Amino acid sequence: MMSLLEKARLGKPLGLTPCIDMHGHIGRINFPIPDFGGASLVRSMDKVGIGKIMVSHMNCMNFDARWGNDVVAKEIRNYPERIEGYISLWPDSSKNVLNEIKRCLKLGFGGIKLHTNKVRYNDPVYASMWETANERHLPVLMHTWGDEPTLGDLRTMAEKYPGAVLLAGHSGTGAEEKYIALAKELPNVYLELCYSQGPRGLVERFVQAVGAGKIVFGSDALFYSLHHQVGKVLGANIAEREKKLILGRNAACILAARKL
Amino acid sequence: MKIKLIDVHAAFGGTSSPKTPCVSKKEMLSEMKRLAVSRVVARMLPPNAGDIVVANQRLFRNCARDSRLIPCPLMVPAGGGDLLPEEEQVGRFVKQGARMVWIRPDQDRYNLTEIVTGRMFKALADRCLPALCLMDLIPLADMDKLLRRHPGLRIIAANVGYGQLRIVLPMLKAYPDFYLATGRGAADHDFLPAMERAGVIHKIFFGSGFPDAEPMMAITQLMYADISEGNRRAVGAGNIIRLLDEVKR
Numbered sequence: 183m184m185s186l187l188e189k190a191r192l193g194k195p196l197g198l199t200p201c202i203d204m205h206g207h208i209g210r211i212n213f214p215i216p217d218f219g220g221a222s223l224v225r226s227m228d229k230v231g232i233g234k235i236m237v238s239h240m241n242c243m244n245f246d247a248r249w250g251n252d253v254v255a256k257e258i259r260n261y262p263e264r265i266e267g268y269i270s271l272w273p274d275s276s277k278n279v280l281n282e283i284k285r286c287l288k289l290g291f292g293g294i295k296l297h298t299n300k301v302r303y304n305d306p307v308y309a310s311m312w313e314t315a316n317e318r319h320l321p322v323l324m325h326t327w328g329d330e331p332t333l334g335d336l337r338t339m340a341e342k343y344p345g346a347v348l349l350a351g352h353s354g355t356g357a358e359e360k361y362i363a364l365a366k367e368l369p370n371v372y373l374e375l376c377y378s379q380g381p382r383g384l385v386e387r388f389v390q391a392v393g394a395g396k397i398v399f400g401s402d403a404l405f406y407s408l409h410h411q412v413g414k415v416l417g418a419n420i421a422e423r424e425k426k427l428i429l430g431r432n433a434a435c436i437l438a439a440r441k442l
Numbered sequence: 443m444k445i446k447l448i449d450v451h452a453a454f455g456g457t458s459s460p461k462t463p464c465v466s467k468k469e470m471l472s473e474m475k476r477l478a479v480s481r482v483v484a485r486m487l488p489p490n491a492g493d494i495v496v497a498n499q500r501l502f503r504n505c506a507r508d509s510r511l512i513p514c515p516l517m518v519p520a521g522g523g524d525l526l527p528e529e530e531q532v533g534r535f536v537k538q539g540a541r542m543v544w545i546r547p548d549q550d551r552y553n554l555t556e557i558v559t560g561r562m563f564k565a566l567a568d569r570c571l572p573a574l575c576l577m578d579l580i581p582l583a584d585m586d587k588l589l590r591r592h593p594g595l596r597i598i599a600a601n602v603g604y605g606q607l608r609i610v611l612p613m614l615k616a617y618p619d620f621y622l623a624t625g626r627g628a629a630d631h632d633f634l635p636a637m638e639r640a641g642v643i644h645k646i647f648f649g650s651g652f653p654d655a656e657p658m659m660a661i662t663q664l665m666y667a668d669i670s671e672g673n674r675r676a677v678g679a680g681n682i683i684r685l686l687d688e689v690k691r
Contacts, residue, residue: 190658191444191478193665193674213605216636226631229666378604378629380656404631406604409666410659411629417477417658 186425190416195231200430202234202437203227203408205323205351205376205400206265209240209253215404220257224264226408233430234264235403236323238295242270248282255289266437268295268323273307280310287314292442293321303335312339315346318441323349323374323400328356333364340368347436349374349398354384365392372432376402376411385418385428394424398433446679447479447661450542451574451600451623451649455500456487465653467504467511474510477657479650483512483542483682485574494518494550495525502538512686514574517543518550519562528565536569541686542598544574554584556591563592569690572596572621582609589617596685597621600649604629607636614642621685623649624677625660634667634677643673647682 189196210218218240227235237257239250247270254267269286271279271294283294294315296303303324315322326332333350340348353361353373364371365388373388373396388397401411415428454470457463467484474482484505488497498515505513515535520527526534535543543566552558566573575585578601589597600623602610607630613620614637622628622637624646630636637643648664650657664677 187477187658190662190665214607215631216639217632222632225668226666229668230662379626379654380651380659382653382656385656407629407631407633407663410625410663412666413659413662414656416662417656 185422186416190413193229195229196429197231198426198429199233200434201230201232202236202399202430202433203232203401203403204236204321204349204398204433205374206235206237206403206408207240207242207405208237208257209250211240211405218404220260220265223404224261226403227264230409230412232408232412234266236266236268236293236321238268238270238323240405242268242295243297243299245272245274247272251282251286251289251291254291255286258290266293267291268293270295270297271308271311273299273301273305276307276310279307283311283314287442292437292440293323295323297325298332302331304338312343312346316343317345319345319347319439321347321349321436321440323351325351326355327352328354328360333357333360336371337364337368340364340371344370346370347372347439349400351400352377354381354388358384358387362388362391365396371396372436373397374400375414375428376400376406378402378406380411380414385414386420389418389420389424394420394427395432397428398436399429444478445665445675447648448481448483448679448682449474449479449650449652449657450483450598450647450682451625452482452652452657453485453487454653455497456492470652471510473652473657477661479657480679481510481512483514483686485514485516485544488516505539512542513538513540514542514544515540516550517545517562517566517573519552519559521552521558521561528562532565532569532571536571536689536691540571541689542572542574544576546576546579548579554580554588560591563588563595567592567594567596570594570596570688572598572685574598574600574623576601577603582606582613585620586613589613589620593619595619598623598647601626601651602628611636611640611642614645615640621645621647623647624663625649625657626651626655629659629663632668634664634669638669638673643669644676644681646677648678
């Protein structure tokens with residue numbers, strides 16, 4: 183039977199179920215992405231055999247977050263089995279945060295994407311978001327970049343809201359030891375892998391330190407190339423079983439545990 | 443059937459930190475074998491503030507009699523009086539099997555002005571010997587000026603960085619001898635299809651960024667790209683074979 187590495191080397195779909203990308207985006211950003219819609223994303227996924235992707239709009243980083251959520255909602259309807267939505271929030275008030283979460287959950291969104299919009303993750307404006315994530319066991323994908331106070335705030339919120347599932351986005355972008363400590367010490371924290379530079383050996387080090395069960399694959403498509411990012415897992419010197427955990431089984435467990 | 447891969451952006455040898463082990467030639471070749479990469483245009487990383495002449499000598503010794511390796515020595519302009527004249531450097535490199543050089547101006551304490559590098563780039567252009575430039579070390583704006591001054595100079599840019607298509611695509615279209623390595627940096631969504639649509643995919647070469655980057659990423663970037671099989675083979679090996687065969691020996 184062909185290994186995942188061999189299939190990838192031949193450019194064949196992986197034939198893996200589940201195969202889930204936990205960090206995606208659609209929409210236009212301030213650098214050129216020729217085709218930034220759901221169709222382009224799904225075509226990209228089909229080449230590899232990725233069954234599902236969780237996406238937020240590129241506007242997760244600015245005040246057009248609500249408009250971006252509407253665009254994502256449309257793509258969820260277009261590709262109901264393939265694209266799921268992370269709710270993006272522009273945290274200008276507690277009331278607006280709560281209202282947007284309620285609105286988007288009704289639209290079929292299944293997680294929350296937080297970006298460091300000059301508001302710390304432990305800011306009281308996010309309290310209703312954290313309570314919702316805690317009650318419903320939602321994944322919260324948090325932009326991190328190896329720095330403080332972001333990682334410290336992630337730890338604080340993970341401890342305070344044990345029912346929420348915190349995905350440390352871009353794990354390994356500096357301060358590897360801090361990411362490892364977070365995943366080792368906190369049962370509800372997972373390491374998410376997207377990083378354009380793809381340092382050699384990072385996946386192996388993470389697997390060795392925290393176990394493949396605490397890592398999820400994310401590509402940051404359409405920012406980055408999904409085809410480029412998936413290579414770091416497929417090429418890693420880890421067991422086939424560990425690749426399958428990272429490429430979908432862990433994510434499937436996270437998604438199955440939600441109360442939607 | 444596996445397509446042939448020749449890696450234009452890979453290195454072994456030095457490290458900048460005692461905490462990071464040196465990557466040996468054996469380790470690099472073992473990894474390339476594991477991923478079915480057939481040949482490497484190999485750089486050898488000199489130690490920081492180290493002897494670049496000795497580093498190049500080590501490179502040629504390591505590459506000698508190993509058909510998997512094409513040496514890519516480090517080139518430095520001779521205006522400081524400490525190195526052989528540029529024409530002689532280039533002649534010796536080619537005689538010892540080099541089909542590409544690489545440059546790193548800041549680290550080797552020079553700039554890209556004409557007075558400093560004019561003779562070096564002319565020597566390279568006269569031999570059609572390409573120069574690999576890591577674009578996290580050389581701004582694209584400087585590269586543009588260089589390409590205007592030396593129309594025959596062949597430059598292969600690596601580590602371009604994602605989100606650079608507004609700059610890189612016009613440069614690829616405008617400058618016949620400006621080329622790009624894939625992998626680390628040129629990692630935009632649908633990068634290769636964009637190159638195919640723009641009619642410049644013949645100027646793109648497979649490059650992994652080993653040992654800094656996980657090499658399989660550049661492979662999956664190529665193998666899953668929505669491009670023709672002919673162009674996939676060209677990027678994998680055909681494009682670089684064509685360029686390296688044009689080096690005047």
